[in-house]
Amino acid sequence: xxxxxxxxxxxxxxxxxxxxxxxxxxxxxxxxxxxxxxxxxxxxxxxxxxxxxxxxxxxxxxxxxxxxxxxxxxxxxxxxxxxxxxxxxxxxxxxxxxxxxxxxxxxxxxxxxxxxxxxxxxxxxxxxxxxxxxxxxxxxxxxxxxxxxxxxxxxxxx
Numbered sequence: 001x002x003x004x005x006x007x008x009x010x011x012x013x014x015x016x017x018x019x020x021x022x023x024x025x026x027x028x029x030x031x032x033x034x035x036x037x038x039x040x041x042x043x044x045x046x047x048x049x050x051x052x053x054x055x056x057x058x059x060x061x062x063x064x065x066x067x068x069x070x071x072x073x074x075x076x077x078x079x080x081x082x083x084x085x086x087x088x089x090x091x092x093x094x095x096x097x098x099x100x101x102x103x104x105x106x107x108x109x110x111x112x113x114x115x116x117x118x119x120x121x122x123x124x125x126x127x128x129x130x131x132x133x134x135x136x137x138x139x140x141x142x143x144x145x146x147x148x149x150x151x152x153x154x155x156x157x158x
Contacts, residue, residue, distance in 0.1 A: 018074045020051035027127050029068045032057055039073065048073040066147075069154055071124040075116045084113040084122075088153065096152055105146050109134065112142035126150050 023032050034057035039048040053070040088110055092098065098106065112134055116122065123135040132150035134142045144150050 017076075018049040018051075020049075020072065024053055024070060026070065026125055027068075027130065029055065029127060031055055031068060031070050046076055047079060048075045050074075065151075066128045068128070069124075069126045071154065073122045075118060075120045075122070077118055079116050081113045081115045085110040092149070092152060096148075102146060102149055105144065106149055109142045109144040109149075114141070124153065126154065 018036075020033050020036055023030055025031075031053035032055070034052050034054050036049065036051045038046055039050055041047045051072045053072075055067055059065070059067075085107075089106060092106060093103075096102075109132075114136055116136070121137055123133075123138070125133045125135070127133075128147065130143075131146075132144040132153055133140055134144075144153065
């Protein structure tokens with residue numbers, strides 16, 4: 001399954017089907033909603049709505065910036081776990097030269113993905129000193145401690 005994220009960096013909030021909080025507080029960080037978008041499969045089917053949070057929305061997007069980031073997906077249909085694993089690995093490998101160790105870390109992190117149903121929420125939270133956390137409906141599934149992979153993981157969606 002191929003995902004397309006349309007207009008994530010648009011002005012918030014623009015999606016009427018899902019209500020994203022204007023700010024969130026996690027791990028002593030207050031993040032603001034910087035954009036929201038529709039996630040489509042094959043450019044046709046609405047799969048989810050996504051909201052992207054940063055400390056300062058007006059900063060330029062720099063993948064190497066050490067800043068807290070949060071991405072939340074509200075799913076509108078069932079998505080198999082393999083779709084998450086395959087799409088993130090393919091995109092990261094296409095855009096990065098991964099060592100065997102990095103590929104192993106990525107596969108371990110991606111193995112935590114579970115199938116989602118209509119109404120489920122996946123969350124990705126990156127706090128530089130704590131790594132990248134993958135959560136499903138608020139329950140932590142995995143942590144990725146590689147700063148390089150964690151920062152680039154967000155680039156999968158942009």
